Amino acid sequence: MSNNDEWYYQVSTGEVTRGKTANALDRMGPYPDEATARNALEIAKARNAAADADDED
Secondary structure, eight states, X not given: OOGGGOEEEETTTOOEEESSOSOGGGEEEXXXXXXXXXXXXXXXXXXXXXXXXXXXX
């Protein structure tokens, strides 16, 4: 997969972009498609909740 086939979520602006356009500290991804990138914060929230639950075990 080339860089331009990947989607990223820019944390500071909430913008979704194709390819690495933002600073590495300001982007989440890569994601396989635009819709998934738009859900980056929800995906991270769910992953954090699952990791927290694992820590409690």
